Amino acid sequence: MRENERVTMKIVLDAMGSDNAPMVEVDGAIxxxxxxxxxVVLVGNEARIKQEMEKxxxxxxxxxxxxxxxxxxxxxxxxxxxxRKRDSSIVVGLDLLKKGQxxxxxxxxxxxxxxxxxxxxxxxxxxxxxxxxxIVIPTLKGSSxxxxxxxxxxxxxxxxxxxxxxxxxxxxxxxxxxxxxVGLLNVGEEESxxxxxxxxxxxxxxxxxxxxxxxxxxxxVYAGKVDIILCDGFVGNVxxxxxxxxxxxxxKSLRQEIKADFLATIGAVLSSGAFNELKKKMDYSERGGxxxxxxxxxxxxxxxSSNAKAIKNAVRAAAEFVEKDVNKHIVEELESY
Amino acid sequence: MRENERVTMKIVLDAMGSDNAPMVEVDGAIxxxxxxxxxVVLVGNEARIKQEMEKxxxxxxxxxxxxxxxxxxxxxxxxxxxxRKRDSSIVVGLDLLKKGQxxxxxxxxxxxxxxxxxxxxxxxxxxxxxxxxxIVIPTLKGSSxxxxxxxxxxxxxxxxxxxxxxxxxxxxxxxxxxxxxVGLLNVGEEESxxxxxxxxxxxxxxxxxxxxxxxxxxxxVYAGKVDIILCDGFVGNVxxxxxxxxxxxxxKSLRQEIKADFLATIGAVLSSGAFNELKKKMDYSERGGxxxxxxxxxxxxxxxSSNAKAIKNAVRAAAEFVEKDVNKHIVEELESY
Numbered sequence: 001m002r003e004n005e006r007v008t009m010k011i012v013l014d015a016m017g018s019d020n021a022p023m024v025e026v027d028g029a030i031x032x033x034x035x036x037x038x039x040v041v042l043v044g045n046e047a048r049i050k051q052e053m054e055k056x057x058x059x060x061x062x063x064x065x066x067x068x069x070x071x072x073x074x075x076x077x078x079x080x081x082x083x084r085k086r087d088s089s090i091v092v093g094l095d096l097l098k099k100g101q102x103x104x105x106x107x108x109x110x111x112x113x114x115x116x117x118x119x120x121x122x123x124x125x126x127x128x129x130x131x132x133x134x135i136v137i138p139t140l141k142g143s144s145x146x147x148x149x150x151x152x153x154x155x156x157x158x159x160x161x162x163x164x165x166x167x168x169x170x171x172x173x174x175x176x177x178x179x180x181x182v183g184l185l186n187v188g189e190e191e192s193x194x195x196x197x198x199x200x201x202x203x204x205x206x207x208x209x210x211x212x213x214x215x216x217x218x219x220x221v222y223a224g225k226v227d228i229i230l231c232d233g234f235v236g237n238v239x240x241x242x243x244x245x246x247x248x249x250x251x252k253s254l255r256q257e258i259k260a261d262f263l264a265t266i267g268a269v270l271s272s273g274a275f276n277e278l279k280k281k282m283d284y285s286e287r288g289g290x291x292x293x294x295x296x297x298x299x300x301x302x303x304x305s306s307n308a309k310a311i312k313n314a315v316r317a318a319a320e321f322v323e324k325d326v327n328k329h330i331v332e333e334l335e336s337y
Numbered sequence: 338m339r340e341n342e343r344v345t346m347k348i349v350l351d352a353m354g355s356d357n358a359p360m361v362e363v364d365g366a367i368x369x370x371x372x373x374x375x376x377v378v379l380v381g382n383e384a385r386i387k388q389e390m391e392k393x394x395x396x397x398x399x400x401x402x403x404x405x406x407x408x409x410x411x412x413x414x415x416x417x418x419x420x421r422k423r424d425s426s427i428v429v430g431l432d433l434l435k436k437g438q439x440x441x442x443x444x445x446x447x448x449x450x451x452x453x454x455x456x457x458x459x460x461x462x463x464x465x466x467x468x469x470x471x472i473v474i475p476t477l478k479g480s481s482x483x484x485x486x487x488x489x490x491x492x493x494x495x496x497x498x499x500x501x502x503x504x505x506x507x508x509x510x511x512x513x514x515x516x517x518x519v520g521l522l523n524v525g526e527e528e529s530x531x532x533x534x535x536x537x538x539x540x541x542x543x544x545x546x547x548x549x550x551x552x553x554x555x556x557x558v559y560a561g562k563v564d565i566i567l568c569d570g571f572v573g574n575v576x577x578x579x580x581x582x583x584x585x586x587x588x589k590s591l592r593q594e595i596k597a598d599f600l601a602t603i604g605a606v607l608s609s610g611a612f613n614e615l616k617k618k619m620d621y622s623e624r625g626g627x628x629x630x631x632x633x634x635x636x637x638x639x640x641x642s643s644n645a646k647a648i649k650n651a652v653r654a655a656a657e658f659v660e661k662d663v664n665k666h667i668v669e670e671l672e673s674y
Contacts (some may be wrong), residue, residue: 239555246580
């Protein structure tokens with residue numbers, strides 16, 4: 001654990017991760033250095049990173065390059081590529097964190113590979129058997145956390161209890177919620193509903209110290225019925241991706257409808273402020289990245305299609321995570337079990 | 338199978354199913370009789386149904402009451418209540434269909450109970466091991482079918498192949514698609530991705546005669562990448578309910594934003610036509626109900642929160658299903674395997 005009083009963080013950024021790497025990573029890193037004053041270590045192909053930096057005419061001792069000759073591609077199988085590509089930006093970057101030479105790691109690369117490499121390199125927090133990816137979603141009541149959205153697609157019941165404990169600490173210390181409620185995503189509210197796996201999780205949660213509110217249904221997620229939504233990584237991944245796409249579909253449909261109507265076009269111009277506000281609320285690049293909870297270190301995962309703003313915000317999220325010492329609180333909570 | 342040339346259908350309607358039963362059912366039945374000219378058999382508490390009918394001052398020999406003394410409630414366990422409540426509206430209504438006294442059955446009641454009672458009473462189509470609920474969703478390219486959205490939360494791989502075949506016939510004969518593409522909902526596009534169950538389904542679909550387009554991700558669902566989306570009933574149920582809620586959240590948020598801005602308010606008034614068009618597109622009551630595919634008879638399931646319009650449209654959907662002889666085409670397609 002790093003000390004709280006540290007103001008300047010050193011964040012390791014996988015420069016080769018996103019679909020537009022290293023362009024957006026370098027751009028985002030420059031913005032993060034300029035706006036937040038953190039040190040950023042760009043890990044990846046040195047020549048290509050320098051080329052991008054020259055475009056910006058930016059140079060600062062706070063922006064450090066660490067060369068890595070290999071790249072784990074999006075289509076690479078996670079476990080195999082982590083073992084074989086020892087000089088990849090993901091493996092080299094996490095190694096810096098493991099050695100204590102940095103405070104956090106950010107990557108917009110192959111999520112499976114990041115989960116695998118982080119678990120192997122940083123190891124897991126004591127009491128955690130599997131890491132989980134947590135996302136914060138906007139709801140009608142504010143925001144909620146969904147865990148897991150894809151780190152672990154075939155979890156055991158006990159893993160979901162562990163996710164609940166981690167999300168509880170995350171909600172308290174990152175989101176400032178005092179006694180977050182936990183809901184188990186199911187096909188019905190009744191305790192008898194769902195698969196054997198879900199009923200087993202239900203029993204574990206009932207017996208836990210978490211503020212368990214019982215089963216919730218799909219419709220409760222965005223209504224904000226609970227603060228923490230627990231599900232397996234398969235269901236969570238589908239929800240995450242469908243949520244992004246459905247918002248997009250609605251906005252596109254609305255624009256289609258509006259274009260079809262002249263009076264409405266005038267209306268749309270006048271109300272474009274509202275559109276933009278909503279877009280901002282739904283925009284994942286505003287948050288930048290999501291934490292991989294359960295590994296013994298701070299690891300933030302960004303979207304493959306991240307832009308520079310998303311990368312900048314992921315660096316900010318990483319720094320905030322370090323500052324709030326979430327992992328320490330997770331361990332404390334786990335120890336009470 | 339009924340004959341195609343029949344114009345007037347007899348539709349059995351569970352009068353006790355919805356959250357506002359029998360009020361909305363009677364209202365919807367009257368609208369269906371008036372608009373479509375079908376005969377509707379209202380099954381349920383005769384006194385309460387008559388009371389509702391009197392409010393409308395409507396009487397027609399096309400609106401028939403069949404008394405049933407019991408009601409399977411939303412919270413009743415499906416299998417047990419179907420066995421115990423032999424005089425419930427669901428069991429009595431399906432019995433009329435089984436005896437050939439009607440063409441189709443519609444219920445907004447306990448979905449699990451309808452699935453269970455329909456499977457027991459009507460039996461399954463030859464070659465089908467489990468029924469599945471199919472929904473039609475609006476996409477950026479038109480519409481797609483998702484199956485299963487909750488009839489079968491722990492399917493075997495072979496069930497998803499059967500769902501694919503049924504949805505193929507449904508898409509051809511109900512939606513008029515010539516060679517519908519089939520996608521398997523997964524956490525990634527690559528064949529190696531997903532759980533063991535998903536990989537097993539992938540193999541079966543690859544070997545099938547279906548127009549299999551491979552794995553799709555959550556983001557592809559509303560983009561309209563494929564015509565048919567296959568998933569287990571747990572995932573499908575979560576998607577269905579989250580889709581409803583997310584659309585609602587976005588519309589509410591947009592209205593909140595618009596209210597916050599005076600200029601935008603003027604704009605919103607002008608563009609309200611666009612809002613209404615979109616709302617109609619997203620509105621499940623426009624479709625009324627969704628088919629339970631795989632049972633040997635036409636069974637349409639409506640939302641518990643259905644209004645009269647949804648009930649009316651469910652009756653229309655049931656009649657259309659009979660007319661298009663979808664079950665005959667499903668059996669033909671299955672026989673070719």
